[in-house]
Amino acid sequence: MSSALWISKTGLAAQDKAMAAVANNLANVNTVGFKNDRVVFEDLFYSIEVPPGAQADEVNTVPTGIQLGSGERVVGTQKVFTEGNVQTTGQPMDLAISGPGFFQIEGPNGETFYTENGQLQLNAEGMLVNTQGLPLTPAIQLPVGHKNFMVGTDGIVTAILPGGTEPVQLGQITLVNFANPAGLQALGGNLYQESVASGAPVEGVAGQDGLGQIKQGQLEGSNVEVVEAMVSMMAIQRAYEANAKVLDASSGMLKFLNQTV
Incomplete structure (x- = not known):
């Protein structure tokens, strides 16, 4: 042969x-x-x-x-x-990461997933969730009747509560990065999972320690x-x-x- x-x-x-x-x-x-x-x-x-x-x-x-x-x-x-093109949507719960970093998502069994898709929404409890209904972590909860929802470039979340006039800090969205992001296991649904090849996640404040800044009202498109x-x-x-x-x-x-x- x-x-x-x-x-x-x-x-x-x-x-x-x-x-x-x-x-x-x-x-x-x-x-x-x-x-x-x-x-x-x-x-x-x-x-x-x-x-x-x-x-x-x-x-x-x-x-x-x-x-x-x-x-x-x-x-x-x-x-x-590499970064995809950033699209300005004007939607306050659309978040993009300008630079390295991943948002953290809590899975149905308590595990942590990672994503660069910042297309967030509110669920029935007022929690910020992704398009699959999985909550952002650290958890951010918005009270009913809030106004002026804002996310700073460092991830600090503020809003005006019902009956109030001044913005109140409700939490902070932190980012993570990996020694080898290419080693993450792709799960589909814009989610990744830590693997031996990726290394352990390193959490930090957006805009510090080499992490990108968070841009509100924008989404990062496909690269x-x-x-x-x-x-x-x-x-x-x-x-x-x-x-x-x-x-x-x-x-x-x-x-x-x-x-x-």
């Missing part, structure tokens, strides 16, 4: 995964806080028929040897945490570049076609041997 058949098969499989990643990027071009996925490839092991530097004769050595590769594979997908994604899609398609042609050519060579030998 020709090794080229198996090598081209690995190329087809790898390009198929790459196309799936690009398709997901384009599907989420309008998803608030979405981060672009980048596929990482590596070549597979080599069959060393003649090692470099092997003795060609008593005096000379082989300069390069014979090393035949066995294809490629997808070794990982990497989230690219997917449509033109770049389309170019990647065309390059992947051509690579897939080339591997398919190698597969066809290898099959033709085997057919020729079967018919003539």
Whole structure:
């Protein structure tokens, strides 16, 4: 069996995964806080028929040897945490992070999730929650009849309470960052979870210790570049076609041997 058949098969499989990643990027071009996925490839092991530097004769050595590769594979997908375009919405509960950092969300079982989607709302108890109804942490609760809800660049939340005239501090939204944000586990729903690769979360005040500032009335859009994604899609398609042609050519060579030998 020709090794080229198996090598081209690995190329087809790898390009198929790459196309799936690009398709997901384009599907989420309008998803608030979405981060672009980048596929990482590596070549597979080599069959060393003649090692470099092997003795060609008593005096000379082989300069390069014979090393035949066995294809490629997808070794990982990497989230690219560059900032997306900021959209001004004018909605007081829309928050964007200008710079590094994640909001903290409390999961249904008490676990902590992380997100860059600051599209917040109020639930029936007046708690700030995300679009899935999961509460922000530290928890922020607004009383019924409040006015002038404000969030400072440092995350301090103030509002005028019923019957009052002066703003009252109701809490502070803190941010977290990670040593390796690309190592976070993506859960869907604009949520991430801590992993061994990401490191432990480091919590701090917005605008301090390398964390970004919070901007009220704005949302961070997806960082997917449509033109770049389309170019990647065309390059992947051509690579897939080339591997398919190698597969066809290898099959033709085997057919020729079967018919003539």
